[in-house]
Amino acid sequence: MSYDVVVAGGGPVGLMLACELAVGGVSVVVIERLTEIDQTVKAGSLNTPSVEALHRRGLLPALRAAEEENLAAFMRGNAPKGRPQGGPKFAGHFAGIVLRGDLLDPTDPDLGGNGPGDNVKLVGQQQLEWILAERAAELGIEVRKGVELTGFEADEDGVTVTTTEGTVRGGWLVGCDGGRSLVRKLAGFDFPGTDPEITAHQAMAAMEGTEELRLGWNATPTGVYAYGPMPGRILTVEFGGVPKDRDAPVTTEELQDSIRRVTGAPVVVTGIKTATRFTDNARQASTYRKGRVLLAGDAAHVHSPFGGQGLNLGLGDAMNLGWKLAATVRGDAPQDLLDTYTAERHPIGAWVLEWTRAQIAVMRPDCHARALRAVVTNLAETVAGTTYLVKQLSGVWQRYDIPGDHPLLGRSAPDLELADGSRLADHMHTGRALLLDPSGELAASAYGYRDRVEVVGSAIVERPQLAGLLVRPDGFVAWAADEGHPSPVPLGAALSTWFGAPAVTGAGGSAEAETRAVGTAS
Structure with a gap:
């Protein structure tokens, strides 16, 4: 069968891109090797540009419902025993240094005033994937689950994609197939960057002997760990090398040993609900397009997840690419429109890599890094410091280079209220x-x-x-x-x-x- 675009990867980025292509009037098929949504602990929040983008497609009610579900689950008592009541509102973290909401500058125009989506953030990656899957179904997009891309051949007119269920012909192929993207590797994209120096574990697990664990983010002589806010949620960061086998399942012994090394507490892991390990491998494709093959999301850039930038960065890729590729397929795009995808998104991806590398430097347990951490902590305890860091986390700084002198140029448009009652x-x-x-x-x-x-x-x-x-x-x-x-x-x-x-x-x-x-x- 032939489609205008074949999307490899049916996670949030692939689904978001497919939806954008569909509303742009082009035919698209999504190939996804998994049969169900991956329940491994992943991103738990959306930044401002992501919420704005989803709001503009009519998905704000679904996001609100998902966030209310999360808050209700938390209020039902699903918090670790001994959680302090009240206290400053959590506004994010930088390298595990908690940012307090009461230190935000209330007069900063970038932190609010952008419409109904301002206060929607706590939506998990799995929830978003479900919302986008529903949206794709409404648009009539074909999503082939349990089908894996195994190869492809590109020519001047399109791409022939080989899968575990036969071949598919598309005018274009977009790799949204994750950090180990086969599309990226087979197409020969350069992927320069920096090698990892940490091994981190993140899990939802049944544990005993957790009385000595401190809630929230904590730096120790051997690393950094985070405990809570949901019961059984634990994250450890260790320096000194990468795991020998990234693909092997995380065992209770491996997780338990890491918790004990980092926290010093005699924790016993009695069971694992979900667990994953990750590193701080930070790489970015030098271009996001080679002929009729493009990359988006983790296929185009990988980095540690600290600060929750990965999901949001990928959604921004999908929004930027979707309408441009659709216009190119329709034939009404300017000649160089598709080239602006890399030109606009690559600098933002490069910033995210630097942002995550900086956090690794502040997390290191050596004396020089701990001295730096003390300085950053002091800055984060000021109004100016917290406001700066939260604005960077929120994505409100993102801007494309568009000619002109108006302050709104190149920025995400505010959700302006109009005189007819619409926005x-x-x-x-x-x-x-x-x-x-x-x-x-x-x-x-x-x-x-x-x-x-x-x-x-x-x-x-x-x-x-x-x-x-x-x-x-x-x-x-x-x-x-x-x-x-x-x-x-x-x-x-x-x-x-x-x-x-x-x-x-x-x-x-x-x-x-x-x-x-x-x-x-x-």
């Missing part, structure tokens, strides 16, 4: 771009793009000074202007840069001609 995200469920045109004076310039750009003429309540805002399908601002301060980049240039030539509207006439006629008449 910006309400107009982006279909995956099209959005042009806010409160004065009605911009619509003529976008006339030939009505198949790709929705024009909304309602006034903007929260930012009345905005004269216009062009938002790409991934939610990032491509053009903006304020009243009395026109953009140095014409709207028409921004439209053609991101969405190609305007559509032909009739025999012998183009949308460009009609736009000029409308402008002259007005």
Whole structure:
């Protein structure tokens, strides 16, 4: 069978990408080697750009329901015995140094004011995968579970993919198949980076003798560990090498020995619900595209999970790539649009690798690193330090390099309230771009793009000074202007840069001609 795009990997990144391609009007098949969602302990929260992206596709109610489920489970008493009541709100951590919510600067404009999704964060990776699987089913996307990619041959017109259930032909192949990506290896992507120096274990386990364990993150003479917040959840970080066999199941003896070495407590592990081991291997593909083969998520970059950046980084890849690849398949993309995928996402991936490497340096048990840890801890106990670190964790700093001087350019668009009672995200469920045109004076310039750009003429309540805002399908601002301060980049240039030539509207006439006629008449 033939599809426009074959996605290898049906985790959250692969499913998110498939959904974006489907709303973009292209056919897609997802190949996933697992038959069920992996229940191993993984990411437990979403950052601001991820929540905004999912909100723009109408998934905020599902995220809220998932978070409420998590909070209800916690309130039912599923916390370790002796958990302190009250206290400062947990706002994240850097290298196991806890960040206190009461130290955040309440006047910082980046920490709130972005709409209904502001307070939604505690959604687990498995929950998100289930939500996206439901979304894919609603869109009619074919997801082949229990099917493994074994090879592929790429040519000028497409890619022939070999699987354990036969061959599939696609115009494009995207590897979303994890840190050990077979797609990346077979395609020959460079994957430079730094070698690991830790072995970490993370598990949900039945344990005895835990009275000496301290809740939360703790540094010890031999490493770092985290205990809780759910009963049986334990994470240990040891320095001194990598595991001999990454693929072998984690045994009770292995987990118990690691807990005892790091914590010094005589813990006895009596059973394991889920367990995994990981390292701080940090690598990134030098490009995310080779011909008709692309990479997204862990296939494009690997790093330690500290700070919860991996899932969110991959979701950002999927959102950025989805609409660009769909436009390329449809044939209405500018010639170099797909090249902007690597150009925009690679710097953010590189930042995440540096962020995680810095945390490893602060976690080391040697005297020099512990001196550094004391300095960072002191900084984290200040309003400025906590606010900086939380903003970095939240992803609100992310920005693409888009020409112009408006402060919103290249940033994720705020969920603006409009005078008609709707919000910006309400107009982006279909995956099209959005042009806010409160004065009605911009619509003529976008006339030939009505198949790709929705024009909304309602006034903007929260930012009345905005004269216009062009938002790409991934939610990032491509053009903006304020009243009395026109953009140095014409709207028409921004439209053609991101969405190609305007559509032909009739025999012998183009949308460009009609736009000029409308402008002259007005």
